[in-house]
Amino acid sequence: MKLLYFVLICLIAISDNAISSNTENLSETKEEPSFEGAIEGDDNYIIIYFNKEVNYSQFKHSERSNVSKIMLNNEEKNLEGQLTIPLGSGLEVYFSGIINSFGEFFYSSVDSNVQYIISVDFSNFNSSNLQDTTRLFYYCSSLKSIDFSNSDFSKLTQINGMFQGLKSLESVTFPENLSNLQSAKNTFSGCSSLKSIDFSNCNLTSLTYINEMFSSCISLESVSFPDSLTNVEDMHGIFSGCSSLKSIDLSNIGLSKTRLMYNMFDSCSKLESVIFPKSGSQSLSNIDKIFKGCSSLTSIDLSMFTLSDDTKMDGFINACNSLVAIDFPIFNLKAKEFINRYQSSKEVFHFKYLNISGFSGES
Numbered sequence: 406m407k408l409l410y411f412v413l414i415c416l417i418a419i420s421d422n423a424i425s426s427n428t429e430n431l432s433e434t435k436e437e438p439s440f441e442g443a444i445e446g447d448d449n450y451i452i453i454y455f456n457k458e459v460n461y462s463q464f465k466h467s468e469r470s471n472v473s474k475i476m477l478n479n480e481e482k483n484l485e486g487q488l489t490i491p492l493g494s495g496l497e498v499y500f501s502g503i504i505n506s507f508g509e510f511f512y513s514s515v516d517s518n519v520q521y522i523i524s525v526d527f528s529n530f531n532s533s534n535l536q537d538t539t540r541l542f543y544y545c546s547s548l549k550s551i552d553f554s555n556s557d558f559s560k561l562t563q564i565n566g567m568f569q570g571l572k573s574l575e576s577v578t579f580p581e582n583l584s585n586l587q588s589a590k591n592t593f594s595g596c597s598s599l600k601s602i603d604f605s606n607c608n609l610t611s612l613t614y615i616n617e618m619f620s621s622c623i624s625l626e627s628v629s630f631p632d633s634l635t636n637v638e639d640m641h642g643i644f645s646g647c648s649s650l651k652s653i654d655l656s657n658i659g660l661s662k663t664r665l666m667y668n669m670f671d672s673c674s675k676l677e678s679v680i681f682p683k684s685g686s687q688s689l690s691n692i693d694k695i696f697k698g699c700s701s702l703t704s705i706d707l708s709m710f711t712l713s714d715d716t717k718m719d720g721f722i723n724a725c726n727s728l729v730a731i732d733f734p735i736f737n738l739k740a741k742e743f744i745n746r747y748q749s750s751k752e753v754f755h756f757k758y759l760n761i762s763g764f765s766g767e768s
Contacts, residue, residue, distance in 0.1 A: 449503070450476075452495040452526040453511070456547050459518040460489045464498075472514075473501040495526070503534040512543040519544045525551065533557040540566040549598075550576040562611075563588045570595040583607045588614040593622055600649075601627040609634045616665070621646040628653065635659030641691070645671040651701075652678040660685050667693040667717070677701050685709035685734070691717040698724045710734035 463485045464475050475482050476497040482488055490496055498514075511519045522545045535558065542548055548571050559582045567589075568574055574596045589612060593599055599622050609631055616639045619625055625647045637660060644650055645668045653676075663686040670676055676699045689710055696702060697720055705728065712718070712734050722728055 448529065449501075449531045450497050450499040451530045452497050453515075453522055454495050454524045454526075455490055455492070455518065455521040456523040457521050458490065458492050459515075459521055460487070461516060461518055462487055464488065465514050465516070471501045471504060472498060474499045500530075503531050505534055506537040507535060507541050508537055508539040509543045510541060511545055512540075520546045523547050523549060527551075527553060527556055530556070532561075534560055536560050537563045538567050539563055540569060542568055542571060545571055547573050549573050552578045553580055554578045556580050558583055559585065561586055564592050565590040566594065567592050568596055569593070572597045574599055577602060579604065579607055581606050581608060583609055583612075585611055587611050589618050590614050591617045591620065593618060594620045595622070597621070597623050600624050603629045604634075605629040605631050607631055607633075611636065613637060614639045615643055616640055617642040617645065619644055619647055623648050625650055630655070630658050632657050635661070637663050639663075639665045640669060641665040642668040642671065644669060644673055646673075647676075648672065648674050651675050652680075654680045656680045656682050658682060662686065662688070664688055664690045666695055667691045668697070669695045670697075670699055671695075672698040674698060674700050677703065679705065681706065681709055683709055685711070687711040689716055689734075692721050693717050694720045694723060696722050696725055696728075699728075700724060700726045703727050704730040706732040707734040708732040 464472070472484070475484060476499065477488070477490060478494055511522060515522075525548070538561065542551075543566070558580050561583060562585050564586065565588055568577065569591050572595065574593075575598050586609060593602070594617055610633045612634055613636055615637055619628065620642050623646065625644075626649050635658065637658070640663060644653065650673050660682055661684060666689060669692075670679065671694050679702070685707075687710075689712055692712075695718075696705065702725055705722070722731070
């Protein structure tokens with residue numbers, strides 16, 4: 406009986422030690438240091454899909470991309486080894502931390518095979534510290550659609566050329582919070598299959614540069630901007646070469662700070678209607694060729710803008726063969742001086758309606 410009692414005491418002591426040891430281990434785990442922005446485990450990754458079987462010798466990556474490993478069909482692959490990706494299989498690319506800059510990532514990673522990328526899944530990618538996606542999809546000519554609706558772009562400042570030249574791109578969805586976005590130069594330039602894009606629910610309060618944003622988007626028919634777009638300074642060439650664009654309504658945005666609008670609608674041959682906001686910029690410095698080649702445009706109202714003698718406006722309505730009415734902006738220039746400037750171009754003398762009441766000085 407004493408022996409049995411002794412054994413029970415020993416078992417209880419061993420059990421207490423085990424519990425104590427487990428408790429200590431749990432405590433150590435909770436107090437383990439973590440680095441701000443670090444992604445633990447396999448939580449931070451993208452999946453790349455190709456439209457054909459691709460082969461290459463190594464997955465290239467720069468130090469800034471923090472690529473930690475790649476997986477194919479649930480098997481980790483050597484970053485430096487030969488790799489064949491079968492059609493229909495997704496290449497999982499894992500990152501060791503949150504990414505700041507993602508410029509030209511795909512082009513620099515998979516070389517010429519970038520042209521066969523048909524889609525990229527960002528649903529498991531941590532973008533909370535992402536600031537720059539300049540030319541992110543450079544040469545991804547087969548990419549048809551991309552969905553960032555669940556991404557955190559709250560720190561994103563630049564998307565210059567992000568989709569430039571993607572001739573197959575048809576659809577892009579952005580998240581609502583783009584409040585720190587400052588520059589979107591050439592973002593969709595050359596996206597010849599893109600028909601429409603909607604930013605109406607996005608916060609674009611910091612967006613300043615949108616020059617050539619949609620240039621040469623020959624299929625573009627519709628663009629929606631939000632009321633929060635109020636700080637644009639440069640929008641030259643934004644719709645140049647958009648030969649399918651018939652109308653554009655900009656009445657809800659703010660253009661009071663805009664300086665450059667040259668080539669804005671250059672070669673928009675089907676454009677019939679442009680609506681500007683009621684209050685325009687008083688510091689426009691260049692509207693050269695703003696409506697050049699808009700052969701379907703019948704009337705223009707620029708009365709909300711203020712121009713000066715220094716404002717460049719050469720060829721601003723060149724080849725607008727259907728234009729019969731124009732409301733000029735407030736113009737700190739005498740009408741006689743304006744006519745003398747353009748008397749050889751024959752650009753302003755075929756109108757049925759010509760409102761120059763905004764001109765200063767004698768007529």
